[in-house]
Amino acid sequence: MTWSNEDWWPNLLRLDVLDDNAHDVSPYDEDFDYAEEFQQLDFEAVKEDIEEVMTTSKEWWPADYGHYGPLFIRMAWHSAGTYRTLDGRAGAAGGLQRLPPESSWPDNINLDKARRLLQPVKQKYGRKLSWGDLIVLAGNVALESMGFETYGFAGGRADEFKSNEAVEWGPETEWETTSPERYEDGEVGNLKDPLANTVMGLIYVNPEGPDGEPDVEGSAKNIREEFERMAMNDEETVALIAGGHTFGKVHGADDPEKHQGPEPEAAPIEEQGLGWKHDFEDIGGMITSGIEGPWTDAPTRWDMGYIDNLLEHEWTSVKGPGGAWQWHPVEADEIEHAPGAQDPSKTEQPMMLTTDVALKHDPDYRAVLERFQEHPDEFQQAFAKAWYKLIHRDMGPPERFLGPEVPDETMLWQDPLPDADYDLIGDAEAAELKEEILETDLTVSQLAKTAWASASTYRDSDKRGGANGARIRLEPQRSWEVNEPAELETVLETLEDVQSAFNESRSDDVRVSLADLIVLGGNAAVEQAAAEAGYDVTVPFEPGRTDATQEQTDVESFEVLEPKVDAVRNYLGTGDYDDLYDSPEERMVDKAELLNLSVPELTALVGGMRALGATYEDTDRGVLTDRPGALTNDFFVNLLDMRYEWEPVDEDGYVFEIRDRKTGDVEWEATRLDLIFGSNSRLRAVADVYGAEDGEEELVQDFVDAWSKVMRLDRFDLE
Template identity: 80%
Template structure:
């Protein structure tokens, strides 16, 4: 076997995570428009087909209770439930549950069977129905088939055809283990960023309890930490757990049955199916825990909540050898309503609970929610419907991206709503008038670039959040972020607001300009000026149409995770105590570039161009590497590669370096790891060579403007 470069040199900077942003991986080709194809579907027909396969039990994997409904709910839940707010990654979009590592996670045992059951539906509709939409829709159909009224469904999840190597899942090297490094100060319930799951290979938390022990307090801490990182509050958390556990059962009929390897390690003759075992002999083996939660596992009701609150529960080892809970007394075990056996309806099973279930009852705040649901089943139904809708759509971004006839009219604050423009947009003449007003203001070129970048660079392609549209840079929390230099940002915003007010008030027609558009236009004009000073006559594309969101349309708490802890594009080092799993400053820069959907070329051009423009945090000369800041030249690359200079770290952490003249020893500039990596990393140096060449400046200007425009318009879903 040939080792990869990463295996030879484990500390090599991972740039390949940016390659997907430059490559076309969709087998349908670059011109494929999934939204257009999806709109051709008859959704009612699709749902009928899903229900048909859901109730057609297969001999090779028989359905519990005659329906795959609970299995489909678990499949949809585990697809969507990987989403985490800290980097917006994972979730149902892309259907990466069918790709490694998620396809072979221990928590996804036998979900390969659920997707195979659904395969006839996927094959029937082909390109018109992605696996991402099908998996989520199957969960909705399953809920509806068992008497639950869902809140709606929106399509539009394009499939991925390659694993997302940018996702940091944790430091462990074995499944279902918990490395203390996963937690800050090795404290349960205090995960390091950007993690959300508390155990490697599990969606959320260990159902047996922390470290596999029935610890109720620790389990509640982990639940709260995990669901908070999915942007779920206490009511939503309880609703999701209680609603999901209303259906189906868990499987752990035997602890001695030999189970085959996961799909990615299974032999070829298994054709992508994993966890092979003789279920006819031993019963199904999935979680290792055995039993249903209530006596009606295929019906929506409050049986789970009633059982959890009405009985005292004690831990014991079930038939699968795992910790689970049963009614504490023999009398209670005799009296609790039994469920039919999943395969033999003439037999019955006693309901059980997981440690994570009983933890809800023993946590004061969670229990209060449970008791409210018990007293008001309608409130329980509504809370689960809304929380489930949020769960399966949280990574989809604004409502306008959702497709199909079942998208609800309501727009939620977690969808980052932006108002429609109730005015005419500026045209070429008005844009020229605004450009003159910007140039006549006291805003410096660098100030305009930094304000536009602060506004637009919050965008995350992972969950389609952030960006310049909405001008949320003027609202909490973004206006207070240290990286945005709040005092200088406030001055720039005041000036833009004055220009906006004067322009809008002077109009005798319906043409208006938003602050969001004005901020981007100001940055564009600054880039054009800087290019002109370097001898390049360019136009930076500008598309009006952004509007300004209000504070009421902004969930400040959920925007806080978008705050950069460090920012290589602005040479912001942060405070140095990052409480996360990223190893180096340069790794953070690459991670940010991946979230911005940038290629290696685009990242390189943007960093070099922003340094030339002097757009650094605090207006320092760190990394500027030019005697002519504010001009869009290629000096950053020329001087970085010039062997007339030498570099020496200023401290043991090797984050900041002196750049000195080799002959005189005099210090010329300072630079950071963000800068020097473009000379030290062989692949980045190959790009730097292109821009440092005598004919490289024109190429840099061209690439910088293209990448700059891509960032400025990344969130313009209205233009798609």
């Protein structure tokens, strides 16, 4: 084994996760536009080809009940179900299930076969159909093939060609284990951010129950926490589990360890990416979880069988033939049996998982089950909408949704925005508004911080947040500590006055939104700061943002976007958090990755904002200049100057004093988020460039470019 830098120095700050933001690893050329390619598809022909694969058994892989539908539903579910709200990462976008670690997760056993079955479809349509879209569409076609009416489908998931190494899956070093470090204070049921799955290598929770024990109360608790972190409420949770378990079966005819070969990433080269090789003749089909049996008597038909079986029969926990805990009906002769998955002349007794029985024993979940049983149409509609949400939750706003089956309705979880019913401002109006903004009492720092606070909520993982909508003026964002609510109110009131005066003065239909005005104010501040340093720059601006209402804003859903640390504003947070990131600088890199920033872009933004004096609560921390408000390279010059030394002033080592080595006088105060640009080798290498005598002009241009990039990250209408 060859050791990496991280092996030699485990505490080394990982910056390589930002490199993918600077380099495209796709085999397609830079002009490739997946949205254009997708819209050239004959969509109905694609669906027909998928259904043909689904209902035509292949000799090399056994189809349960002669139908691959349940397998394809599991594939789509496990692709989309990795999504978690806390950082917006994972999910179906990018087709990441075909790359490690998801490709070889224990919970994804044999899904490599499902994708390989679809290879002819992918090969036929090539670049017009991504794996990300194909995997999810196959799940929809499977549901429809078995009698279910789906709510719709949207394409637009461009494929990734490299695993997202920024995703933190947990602290464990072995699959299917749970360590105390996974939970805050080591307490089960309180997962550390940003996790959602409760067990390493499982999509959701352990189907046998917590720690592999048939504990229905603990299982219900795990389910609720997990599905809440997927942005699902109790009704959606029950609908998804009940709807998904209406189809197919689980496989545990024997102990998996006796028959299960290595996973795809560990399999020998001759297996060509397939893993978990089994001896089908010995085990009569396949083995996945070690749990055995269908949920209903009709595993390839949409009906009420799952809910009826769960509610109308009593269930007892037993060890199944695969050695795993499952539940059998107490009165086995009173439940309808299913045909054998491989031999229809035989029959199989329905079973339940601990997670299924947990729904029956939890009073809130049971109430939903009983309502669905009484009103099957409500169940159908709830599952249709919850499934649609599951497979589209990570795609962002509806303008990114492609294809003929996109619903007309925009849901609250899609962060809706109103359409502009007015003409947009042009260059002349933008210049006029910038002058008016700069003539107010607002400072460069206030304008820059407000624009940054608005735009930097964006995260590229699930395309949420950003300046569009001006949600910084709404709850919860206007009350976030990092946004300095009292000062923010002053800035917003002033900008609203400018907006009102401009809009009321127009005799035509030209209007400016507050969302555009906030960005424009930040741009004006940057241009003025550059001018103070002797540089004439124009920050690009594209109008078209609109203002969302409070009713269009799901407060609880937006809470997860609140920054715990913001390096650009030198905000260290309260320190009262327990997550998988050990230091403020790790959180800085994590946020930079979500903003799609490279290492130089992150460095330029931090140094530039320090020069502007745009720090949390306007403190002098990190403002290493005697000319705050001018876009200079002083931050880097003084950071790297060996005339100074650094001393921590708090026990945590978060805040430091910069002292003159000769006199001992304190020149400045700074934080870890400043020092890291001098202590980390890669960050210092970039800081050297910006801190050189000829580096200031480079910094100014790079700062403007990075600033402009962040301001327009959510402008999908411009793509």
